Amino acid sequence: MIFNQSYYTAMDRGYYIDLKPGEQPPAEASPDTVPEIGLSPENIGISAPPFGDQLQGLKAKVFQGASKVELGFMGKGKGSMQGGNTTPGMFGKEERIDIRELAKINKIQLTTHATPNAGSLAGFQQDKFDEAIRETTLHEIQRAVDFAADTTNGGAVVVHAQEYPRAIRDYFQHEGFEAYPEEDKRAIRYLVDKRHGQITPVRKNVPVYEPVYEDHPDDPENSWRDVDYNKIPKTTSNSQLLFKRVPKWNEDTTDFEAVKRDWKDFEEKADQWNKDNPEDQRTPEEMWFKIQMENQVLQAKGGSLFHARSYEENRNSYNKLKKALEFYKKVEKDMPVEEQWKLMDSFNVGRFAGTGGNYLPSESKLPSEWIEESLKQEEMNMRFIHESSASSDARAKEVQENIDNTIPIQDYAEEKTEDTIVRAAMYTMDREKKPSKEGLWGWDVRGGDKFEKPLFIAIENFFPEIHGGHPDDVKRMVLGSREMLSKRLQEHRGMSQEQAWKEAESRIKATWDTSHANMWRKYFKSNPGESMEKTDERFKKWYLDKAKEWKDENIIGHVHVSDNFGWEDEHVTPGQGNAPIKEFIQLMKDKTEKGEVDVIVEPAHQDYKAMLGGWRLFGSSIYGLEMGQRDSWLDVERSYFGRNAPPYFLYGEAAPDPESWQLWSGTRME
16 A cells, blocks of 8 residues: 555554655644654553553554553552552463464564553662662562563663652752741751661751860861860760860859850851861761750760769778678677677667657667668769669760661662662563563463563653752662672672663663653742843753763663643643753754664543644644545544534544454454
8 A cells, every 4th residue: 555645553563654845734733733742652652551451552542553662560579450559460371362463463572661660779668778678679670670571572670769858949949949947047958877777867957955065276267176275176986085175164144154056057068177187078067966966975974074073982982891891790709798798788779760850779780780780872973883883884985886787778769779770670681581480381471572671761851849850860870870780790790890781771770751841840949120031041951961861871771751731740741831841852853763762651631642742743744534534633633523424533531342343264353
């Protein structure tokens, strides 16, 4: 068959003819149909609803005319189709064969989306990082990789980057972002104990009071003094030296002086520290935490000193009493019983017990008995000092270890995130080589087919409010993970440096979600006196500049297309919101046409219209034939209504019922 104009349907692959350079659509066409980009529908895919049966979802997308389909899942652990919590494990080998064969017959390229509910790649949950949680997240990704290895010809396994909370203004103020007007004063920063992952929140609007110490007269800028006027460096972290500082006594208030430190003080302290210690950089939150903890160390050591101040006196008294006891026991033993009253009288002189104002002689006792009671009292005093001082010293050491092991949340989490990504990427390598599970009639699931492209982990930018939402977050994850994977492949699998890096680049890439990136719009601040249009222009430039960085640095490998109005992830039909999708796709067109980047439209309630909207937005030349004239896009898209002739292509519910439309052989018409 020969068609005299551009043509494309799902049933007739290979007839698509792009417009020639400079060729324009008819004058009556809507301005929105102008093929500024001119991407073929073969380059634009759609995702199947992740809440339902992925085999049925794939069939629906075949009828709708998709050439690329992304299959995904919403559940984790044990799935539930009724609850919409689908998982890869719910689809057995027969269904996997059906998915693979259906895609193969209809020339559909499949990609996979791991559940977005898998969790943080670093293992963050509530107020801590948990290694068991991180392992569970990895398992969910590996389940999706298994599914992809059985059903696809390679390509993306999309994973959300949703790592941990962080303040927007603190990290992206230089780009013009702020979460709320007082974020610089009220935001929370986080520290993590690297031994067990427990998080410590640092509130910027909570001041810290710090004792004031005597400066050394010879070097007041850099040193404190001790009682002997020895110098104590102000940069020291040695708790023993810090404990020797002399606090300032205020004679007017009769107490020791203290100074209030606010966040600005900690920023200045961190700046000064980092200038003096280039090999040991610290953040303001670390300086805040350090002062808080040092106060606890000093309090604990002060408590130890307080209890121990009379320890020597108690110990000397105890030793003297023991000698006295030994002496009097010997005397009492040698003295006749009838004479012992003399010892009792002489030893009890002046000892009285008072009751109700009447003084009576105290109970008469032998000297040894009195001494034994005194020994018990001294022993109790010494035991109290032992326990109090020892526990205070132990507390001081414990707090000091907390200081030494507490680091910024980003330093802790990034290594964990990269390790999870690397392990998932190595799993894609191993899963490709592993023989597939046995399928029907002795076939394996893949049917002996080879992968057309490597399976790879595609890290997707998520929401702005958490680490993993900013394009720079994902870029660091990808580059850092590639570096880690390259080293492991060299060390553990004997690859050369060049071979290992090439493998790392092919196994770890990024997914740009146009809707998630556009959600940064609500936090983008206008300049004084700036119009909304000018602010929109600046935001669009930021958006496209970040996308270009991904492209230029070979980060991007996958695209999710949906639209919104810059507020929430609403999945509006592409072109119906305000995200700069057309400009973004124009930027990525060459990579898309080369097959280096897959473009997947993610619909919501509108279903097939989202994909049609993508075709329309990207300038695909899709027209119908009627009365020998060329119809506009809107005529084609809405041709189901108000016509006196059957529609000339089929999708959605208008497609043939597979149970009713069967060939004589019993083969269902797809």
